Amino acid sequence: MSDHVFTHLRHTALAVPDFDKQLDFYTNHWGLSVTATDGDVTYLAAEGSPEQYVVRIRRAAEKRLDLISFGVTDSAAVDTVAEKLGRGGATLVTEPDRLQTPGGGYGFRFFDNEGRTIEVSADVAAREHRKVEVGEAIPVRLSHVVVNSADPEATVAFYEKHFGFKVSDILMHPRMGKMMWFLRTSRWHHSLAIARGPHPALHHASFELRGLDEYMRGTGRMLRSGVEKIWGPGRHLAGNNTFSYFLDPNGNTMEYTTELESLDEDTWHPHLYDFTQPEVSDQWGTANAMDEFVAAKSFNDPDKGLFIAPPV
Structure with a gap:
């Protein structure tokens, strides 16, 4: 259970x-x-x-x-x-x-x-929604949220202790140690991930598209619109999902993704992946390199809302 x-x-x-x-x-x-x-x-x-x-x-x-x-x-x-x-x-x-x-x-x-x-x-009322059709390059759902943490070990422990989150996989760097923890609260590989960063902030929010074709069409639409691409298109190893990261007008990173892995929780064992290996970051080899530019954008600005409740 x-x-x-x-x-x-x-x-x-x-x-x-x-x-x-x-x-x-x-x-x-x-x-x-x-x-x-x-x-x-x-x-x-x-x-x-x-x-x-x-x-x-x-x-x-x-x-x-x-x-x-x-x-x-x-x-x-x-x-x-x-x-x-x-x-x-x-x-x-x-x-x-x-x-x-x-x-x-x-x-x-x-x-x-x-x-x-x-x-x-x-007990929130369900919204009347519809099936997203073939070729329709719009989000089906919110897939996951990733946050930066100045103390990721403590943050992971907090969500494990209080809410039963499970670690699906961990990314590490040979010199810097463990860098990102993928946490699940269902069979989906992750709905929350914790990244080591210089300060707490939003790392990115990710939106699931219908399939690979819709994901690529959405990625192309962003590129044609002149929205700044940060990273992608590619396919991660952890979660086996596709990725295209873009910068919104206020400097937050948003991701299009699809095919996030659904796990057999009874048999799954977390992997420790070295993200300096190219196939860990991108199995396809189609994305731009994960470099200091990509990392800096993902750090985002320090969150001004810590321990301050939003007014609404």
Whole structure:
């Protein structure tokens, strides 16, 4: 029986200074759809996902990661998680209550060990969604979120201890040691990954496309639109998923991916991969090299929202 506490990744929320350009990027280029807005906060859905929204953007003076949201089975699970976190010394940002965001539901927020705001929710109404068709190069769902950590060992331990995340694979460097941990909360290879970085920040958010053809069409659309490509297209070894990384208008890295591995959790054993080996970073050999430029973009700016709850 699985001891995963979370059922799945719901959405991520970003605060951005250049709100209008960010909204244009997500709707006219990236392929998300507006489901609700109040002017300063807009909720964006993936057409193939039952989640009410997969990204929320908020107009703000400073860029920050507002929160990452995960689902649990029911309202009783929400209460149980909140109680255990409180007993374990975590800081609750809000107590369990009815949610006022699209789809409603029941949930709460807390700070993780480095001060990121995490939301836990259940009973959120499913959105009317549709099957993404052949050749339609738009996101089906939010695949995973990767964060930078100044103390990744402690951050991995936090998510293992409190939520039953399992390590699927680890990337290492011969001189620098372990550099990235891929964590799963279901059979998907990872819904969260923790990367060693100079400061806590968003590393990237990744969006699943229908298949290889749609993934390549989406990648080509970004290139033709003049969106800055950071890395790709290629196929990682850990997770066996494809990757094309682009920079959004506010300097956050966004990824198109497809074919993320689904594991047999009863038989899976984590690998320790040396990412200086070219086939680890890119099995195909089609992507540009993982170099200092790519790494610097992935570090992102230091998160201004640590241990500061977002206003919405």
